[in-house]
Amino acid sequence: xxxxxxxxxSMFIQEGEDVSMNCTSxxxxxxxxxxxxxxxxxxxxxxxxxxxxxxxxxxxxxAQFGITRKDSFLNISxxxxxxxxxxxxxxxxxxxxxxxxxxGTKLQVIP
Amino acid sequence: xxxxxxxxxxxxxxxxxxxELRCDPISGHTALYWYRQSLGQGLEFLIYFQGxxxxxxxxxxxxxxxxxRTGGSVSTLTIQRTQxxxxxxxLCASSPGTxxxxxxxxxxxxxxxx
Numbered sequence: 001x002x003x004x005x006x007x008x009x010s011m012f013i014q015e016g017e018d019v020s021m022n023c024t025s026x027x028x029x030x031x032x033x034x035x036x037x038x039x040x041x042x043x044x045x046x047x048x049x050x051x052x053x054x055x056x057x058x059x060x061x062x063a064q065f066g067i068t069r070k071d072s073f074l075n076i077s078x079x080x081x082x083x084x085x086x087x088x089x090x091x092x093x094x095x096x097x098x099x100x101x102x103x104g105t106k107l108q109v110i111p
Numbered sequence: 112x113x114x115x116x117x118x119x120x121x122x123x124x125x126x127x128x129x130x131e132l133r134c135d136p137i138s139g140h141t142a143l144y145w146y147r148q149s150l151g152q153g154l155e156f157l158i159y160f161q162g163x164x165x166x167x168x169x170x171x172x173x174x175x176x177x178x179x180r181t182g183g184s185v186s187t188l189t190i191q192r193t194q195x196x197x198x199x200x201x202l203c204a205s206s207p208g209t210x211x212x213x214x215x216x217x218x219x220x221x222x223x224x225x
Binding site for chain 1: 146152204217
């Protein structure tokens with residue numbers, strides 16, 4: 001089946017620093033998604049990408065859909081303490097297909 | 112507006128007992144998913160319902176796990192004869208159906224099997 005490798009597994013950064021995390025797949029996806037999960041809550045969708053090469057921003061967050069359709073990255077600029085959480089990538093083949101989630105990147109921001 | 116709700120929020124049970132977990136999706140959403148998240152792990156797909164189609168049960172880990180969705184809305188995940196390794200957070204998500212990629216998650220049910 002499809003597998004998503006997400007890295008890094010965890011990160012400790014200073015407030016104000018930029019963050020980059022990525023996700024690679026063993027197969028092609030038509031959609032890439034990035035979610036954030038805070039303690040005690042379900043994941044919340046941050047950015048959705050639907051086209052190879054697409055670069056999309058949501059505030060301080062920027063994500064790109066890789067040209068090969070097998071990878072995606074998420075950047076967070078000028079991190080703040082509320083960025084703390086677990087970030088998941090997810091991919092799907094589109095339509096009525098189930099979504100495959102990565103293993104998550106745990107982000108800790110040091111004030 | 113109302114999001115996805117799940118109940119109970121926490122469930123502690125003894126090994127061997129059966130448990131039922133409930134999910135109320137967003138009104139009008141035709142797709143519903145169940146995932147399992149073990150401590151510090153990613154999301155493990157369990158089962159997927161889409162409209163009136165037969166559910167995709169390919170992620171259920173054993174025949175002790177089952178789920179149903181009544182009237183295309185509320186879903187119940189049942190775990191029979193619970194084992195300690197079943198301890199996890201069980202997350203439910205729904206999506207509009209026209210774009211099943213965009214899933215909206217509930218807060219989850221934390222299950223602890225003693």
